[in-house]
Structures are given as C-alpha cells and as structure tokens.
Amino acid sequence: MLENNVQVAPSILSADLGHLADELASIEGAVYVHFDAMDGHFVPNLTFGPGVLAAVKEATQIPVDAHLMISNPDQMVPEYLAAGADIVTFHYEATAHANRLASLIREKGAKAGIAINPGTPVSALDAIIEDVDLVLVMTVNPGFGGQKFIPGSLRKLRQLKAMCDERRVSPIIEVDGGISPATAGDVCAAGARLLVAGSAVFGKENRAEAIRKITEAGEAGLTRRA
Numbered sequence: 001m002l003e004n005n006v007q008v009a010p011s012i013l014s015a016d017l018g019h020l021a022d023e024l025a026s027i028e029g030a031v032y033v034h035f036d037a038m039d040g041h042f043v044p045n046l047t048f049g050p051g052v053l054a055a056v057k058e059a060t061q062i063p064v065d066a067h068l069m070i071s072n073p074d075q076m077v078p079e080y081l082a083a084g085a086d087i088v089t090f091h092y093e094a095t096a097h098a099n100r101l102a103s104l105i106r107e108k109g110a111k112a113g114i115a116i117n118p119g120t121p122v123s124a125l126d127a128i129i130e131d132v133d134l135v136l137v138m139t140v141n142p143g144f145g146g147q148k149f150i151p152g153s154l155r156k157l158r159q160l161k162a163m164c165d166e167r168r169v170s171p172i173i174e175v176d177g178g179i180s181p182a183t184a185g186d187v188c189a190a191g192a193r194l195l196v197a198g199s200a201v202f203g204k205e206n207r208a209e210a211i212r213k214i215t216e217a218g219e220a221g222l223t224r225r226a
C-alpha cells in the first residue's frame with residue numbers, strides 16, 4: 001500500500017442485508033468490503049459467518065476484509081480463508097497463538113491482520129508487529145455500528161506509527177468505528193490509511209459520494225501530519 005493512499009472499506013454491518021447484492025453494487029470507490037463477523041461471545045452481538053462471506057465474494061469483485069470478533073479464531077480462521085477472505089483480521093484479545101495464526105493466514109495467500117480493542121495498549125503488538133500485514137486499531141468498543149469515535153484512539157495510532165517506524169515495518173494501519181468525514185482527517189494525520197465506515201457510508205443515499213468525502217477528508221489530514 002502506498003504511504004499516502006487513503007482507502008475506505010465500507011462495513012456491510014450497516015447495509016440493508018435483504019438487498020446485499022444491490023448494496024455491494026452501490027459502493028463505488030470502496031477498496032475493500034469490510035465484513036464484521038461477531039459470535040455473541042467475544043462481543044455482545046451476533047452477525048454472519050463464512051457462508052455469508054462466500055456469498056459476498058460471489059456478488060462482488062471488491063476484495064473482502066474479514067474482521068473476526070470471535071472468541072475462537074484459531075478454530076474458525078480456516079473457514080474464513082476457504083470462503084475467500086482477502087484479509088483475515090483476528091483480535092489480539094481472542095487468541096493465545098497470534099503468530100501461528102498470522103502464519104497460517106499468510107500461507108494461504110491472504111493478508112494477516114491483528115486487531116486491538118480500545119482497552120488494549122499498542123505495546124501488546126510488540127512481539128507480532130513484524131509478522132502481520134495489517135493492524136486494526138478499534139476506535140470504538142467492538143460489537144455495534146453507529147457508535148461514537150473514541151478520541152483517545154489518536155494517541156494509540158501515533159504510538160503505533162512510531163513503533164512501525166522504529167521497527168522498519170509498514171503494515172496497513174486500519175481504523176474501525178465512528179469514522180466519518182469529521183474524524184477521517186484526524187485518524188490519517190495520526191497514521192491510519194485504511195478507514196472502515198459503516199453508518200457514514202450505508203446511512204447515506206449516495207454511497208460513492210460518501211466514500212469520496214471520507215477519502216478526501218482523510219487525505220486532507222495527511223497534509224497536517226506531524
């Protein structure tokens with residue numbers, strides 16, 4: 001990924017699931033489709049699994065970014081890989097074998113991502129930062145769309161960027177939760193490049209315009225990067 005390339009991944013959690021193929025067709029400008037898998041255990045909500053991901057892959061050419069908010073990623077990751085996920089992101093808080101899981105994902109040709117909750121410090125990534133393609137910094141507590149962005153996330157993003165620079169690695173830095181044109185500039189100034197947006201895209205009539213506004217706000221943030 002280019003250093004100064006801001007990308008948007010609309011989250012289908014906020015889409016009209018009864019018309020998913022039409023919803024997927026509407027997100028012109030999206031670089032990934034963000035797929036929120038929730039198990040009712042790791043988070044207090046239940047969504048969709050590998051079968052729906054396979055259906056999404058049938059319906060769109062846009063690569064799928066699977067965000068696994070599940071308690072047993074070690075067991076379920078192979079299912080999401082088989083379903084065709086292009087990025088598989090598991091939570092640091094949910095696995096005892098993060099490095100092994102990341103290797104497995106990469107061996108199957110997908111990008112390996114690790115996510116951290118708002119309550120998890122960036123230092124938790126110390127032993128895995130060299131072994132992943134993507135770090136997802138949750139900017140809300142996971143489980144639901146439409147929540148308010150947590151401002152303290154910006155400090156974590158700056159810490160993560162500093163860690164990556166020091167270790168000379170450049171995973172994609174993704175943010176998820178409360179991202180809109182109002183917050184996109186700040187997260188990009190702090191180091192994020194892949195912006196997940198659910199309600200700020202699917203809550204708008206014109207999705208292409210919504211994606212463009214988020215991208216432009218993010219790019220504007222890059223110019224005030226410290």
Ligand SMILES: O=C(CO)[C@@H](O)[C@H](O)COP(=O)(O)O
Pocket residue numbers: 011013014034036067140141142143144145146147176177178179196197198199200
């Ligand atoms: O993973 C999650 C929520 O846990 C997200 O991907 C949400 O779907 C983002 O929704 P918005 O905050 O953008 O409405």
Ligand SMILES: [Co+2]
Pocket residue numbers: 011034035036067176196
């Ligand atoms: Co998500």
